[in-house]
Amino acid sequence: MMTPDRRFIPRPRIAFAALALFAGATAFGDFASSLQAIKSVGPEGRGNADAARAWAELSALPASELPRLVAAIDGAGDLARNYVFSAATAIAERELKAGHALPLAALGDYVFDTSHGARSRRLAYELIGRADAATAEAMVAGFMDDPAPELRRDAVQRLADKAVKIAAEGRTNAAGVLYQQALQFARDGDQIESLVRPLKDLGRPVDVVQLLGFLTHWKIIAPFDNSGRAGFEKVYPPENELRFDAEYEGKDGKVRWKDFEGTHEFGMIDFNKAAAPLKDVAGYASTEFFADAARPAEIRIGCKNGWKIWFNGTFLFGRDEYHRGAEMDQYKLPVTLQPGRNSILVKCTQDEEKEEWTVEWEFQLRVTDPTGRVIRSLPAPAKVASER
Amino acid sequence: MSSLPLPRLVTVVALTLTLAALGVASNVGADWLQFRGRDASGSIPEATLPTALEPKKSIAWEIGLPGRGLSSPVIVGDRVFVTCSSGPKETRLHVICVRAADGVKLWERQFFATGRTMTFTKTSVAANTPASDGTHIFALYSSNDLVALDLDGNVQWIRGLAVDYPNVGNSLGMSSSLVCAEGTVVAQVEGDSQSLALGIDAVTGLNRWKLDRPKRANWSSPIVYKEPASGRERVCLQSSKGLLAVDPVSGKEVWNYPEGASTIPSSTVGKGVIFVPSFGITALKPGAPGEAPQQLWRAGNLRPGTSSPAVIGDRVYSLNDGGVLSAGEVADGKRVWQLRLKGPFSASPVAAGRYLYVPNEKGLLQVVDTSRPEGEVISEMDLGETILSTPSIAGNAMYLRSDGKLWKIGG
Known part of the structure; x- marks a missing residue:
């Protein structure tokens, strides 16, 4: 006989389950079933009632469950991803307000594993930032060639910001080097445009079409x-x-x-x-x-x-x-x-x-x-x- | 232990429910549940706000916001709800809830945009004002993401209208705000390529109805009015084609004003009259169920610019693109006075008592005493930030936001 997942027994869920029972609804009772309910959200609002009950259960999980919840972002559709994302951030908000720690090491491991999806890794990174902004900031430089667009963008932007600062100090050649380096890794059109402009001003035009x-x-x-x-x-x-x-x-x-x-x-x-x-x-x-x-x-x-x-x-x-x-x-x-x-x-x-x-x-x-x-x-x- | 006899139990339950209902109604009456307030008049006659504005005395608190936005705050009881958008291309959507008394953030929920987030640079993805039915908050964004939360931030349902209807949207940005009527959340997602109005069940998030709408960009917002004879709420959908009144539960047409209307400023309700931005302003008086509304008057010289009109008592106030505020008589549309304000304006004026409050785009909040013979600006306060958002009023306080801040003024 399968035993219930002991990690999935937060007290608020018990209260919710009682309330749900009173209201004639059924609690899902385990992580997989809750997640399945959320992933079953369909077009034009179908499945939202079950998904909302699942959200109540998932958002009541303890902080230790965050890595598992973060991982659930991968493979979820647009709407399900938003259920999971908002549940994870609700947990973090509640736990941090209560003075509890977030599982930084596990979240860090998750971020560093580039086989995970871009959105889930970004969420894991942001959760680290909520708990420890300095650590999150220190991680940014490592994302320069990251497959996750938002992580990568942050790293490129830090380099671009340094270039702007150096250029303002009159070190234009050095600034140009940094702009060039940032451009090598930039993926977003608006960010690329913001790098091409100063390079052009520095007499280093870029073949944008080729790039x-x-x-x-x-x-x-x-x-x-x-x-x-x-x-x-x-x-x-x-x-x-x-x-x-x-x-x-x-x-x-x-x-x-x-x-x-x-x-x-x-x-x-x-x-x-x-x-x-x-x-x-x-x-x-x-x-x-x-x-x-x-x-x-x-x-x-x-x-x-x-x-x-x-x-x-x-x-x-x-x-x-x-x-x-x-x-x-x-x-x-x-x-x-x-x-x-x-x-x-x-x-x-x-x-x-x-x-x-x-x-x-x-x-x-x-x-x-x-x-x-x-x-x-x-x-x-x-x-x-x-x-x- | 004795038990109550059944008739008495029924009486007690009925009384309890009645009191509860009254309590909710009383609470809701003090709230600001949608764009331009509880009845789309932009006015709360009984509210008292500071009329001599001074930053140190008038600003109760100010807080930073996590992202941009033009949406107005919504106030339910002691909670203020604000939407924002942040990040590269503003793909991160926020709903934040702060305590009205002191501005302390109670909770924040974030979502990924599932639709396109491109907008004209002046506007932003959090342009549509959310709406509340008193127990939930419904937030719509330019990306056509629509989320429903309870007042404690628990997700009730999530819709991606651009997921369901991939061609809704406007590359300049969407801004039509939500309304709630009879358990239905009404959203106008109208653009050049695909144009829809949706009535969505406030509890389940399922469509109650879906109407094809004129295929043309439309930034105006729906309004709700109460039909006198039936007591039913009716939702008016404004577009370039005019104003279509529908039953909020079925989406069926109640009446249609087909003579065209603006796609930017929205209609306003007051004194049982709907003031439509059409040929300047056209005043429509809804009649008995099934009857077309009576056209009371048209006033070309009351033409609003970007701002929607406001109603105080027997007068309707309209602000044009030149920054000229016009006061017109509700009865016949006759312009009574004009007053040049310091513009330009994107926000709509709102009123507390006889005073109109309107911030210009440069962040200068101006107070107009509408009881003076020619109207008069009696106070100004520079908030030091670009303000494109319409203020909200609840109790004796005004809540106003920029891209970076939320202020409470008065209270």
Whole structure:
């Protein structure tokens, strides 16, 4: 007969269980069942009632259970992760307020084991910081090449902050070295931009396109009609076939695919350059990406126009929002690269607005691994290249 | 041991429940449960706040906040609830609860954003004001994450509206605040690409209803009014198309004002009239159940800017983008006076008694005595920080936040 997990008997849970029984509800009674209830939260609120009862049980656990709870973040979906995360931080808040210690050594072990997920390791690190801010701060420098984006970002930022300080003291060459080092490890677009700017000022321009892996060689066909913004939903021929020698009826006559190489500092593919500044139009851009092996990846796109994207012929996502803003890696779309050739097709639609800030008709796109590390396309194989 | 006879037991239980209900109602009456207060008028007639502002005398306490935010504080009893967002790209969401008496933090809960967090730099992910039904706090963020907690911070349910509906959102940021009505939490998540209004069961977190809404960016917030004939609460959903009144339990249309409305300032309720930011301000008087509201008047010269109007007694007050405060008659919309304040403003004015309080974006809190013949700014206090958030009032205190601080003024 299985014995109950003795660690899972916090007193508040007993009170909760009594209350739950009174209310006709059932306590889950063990860690695994509680966790399962939380992981079962489904779309549109389904499963929340059970998850809330499980949260009450998990958040009543003693501090010694924090490493186990932290580990439960891995493999949890978006919503379940938030249940677990908030339960863990509630435990830490309660225990620290009561003057109890958190299991620093176990949490440290967890952080140092990079086989764990980024979110759970970050949580473990933050719990250490709640209990002992000085220790957490001292750990930061060790995260410079960490796979967890937030840990890594902190380490890069510390280096960047040092560079700023040194630059302010007039030691510009030394500052440049630190900026360069920080740039080697930075993954987040905004952080990279913040490092590229001072380097440029120091006379050390950075090839951002190369650094960030923006795809700049495309074939473009445009314009098709987007009057009344109807072109976003309208299926034009490139959505059905990618025949680069084909000719189609466009908005103002026949249109054909043209080679286009983006030269923008941040890799923007500008339809206005490829097809003249236009409004009420739609265009398509296509490129190929060659991978050495099957692997999980993200297509990261930034665009302030309407856009749709297909990967290897499969529609991924689309959004008909116009001129509300764009940023690097605005949308992250998980894909699986297949070995060899992968095709990417982007539809980009422009609206009718006439204001100066609505002129842009462009997007930027790169391929990364799920942590943001650039994946670069292999050169096109000669055989495949001849088929293009 | 003797037991109570059944009829007496029933009486005792009924009396106990009634007193409990009265107690809750009385408590709720002193609270500020949503954006612009208990009835979306932005006004508490019986409140008394300092009218001669001085930092040393007027500020009861100030505390640091763990992140940015434009959302207003919500006050339930002796607790003040504030939402914040922090971290790279503001992907960390916070709900904090502090004791109203002294500003001591009672608890904090954090969540990961599950939706996109991109916003225009001026705004932030914690832009939507949370709402309370008196026993729970419901917090919505620009990332379309929606969490329900009890007043002690225990998680009741969690929704990721961008998980359920991946194209909701606005790259400039979302800001529509929540309301609660008849056990339903109402959220307008409206944008160019996907636009929805949701009625969510306050207890279970399940959808009671879901309405497709006009596909256009919308930052305005819903309001609640009580239908006089039925005593039922009705929720008004504002958009570029107008104002749609729905039953909060079923989501069914009660009436529709289809003539367009602003997508930034929200409607205001007072004296049984709904003041809609439409053609300036359009005053609508809801009628009997099933009847369209009566349009009382339209006043183009009361057009609000970013700020939503406020109502004090027989007058409605509207602040335009030029920083000009206009006082209009509730009865006929006639503009009575205008007063230039020191702007610019993102916050909406709120009122305690006859005094309007409004902070400008530079952090200058201004007090307007609306009883003066032309209105008059009678006091100012520089809080020294950018303030884009609308103040909240409970008891005889105002709670106001910036990206970094929460202040209690008066009380």
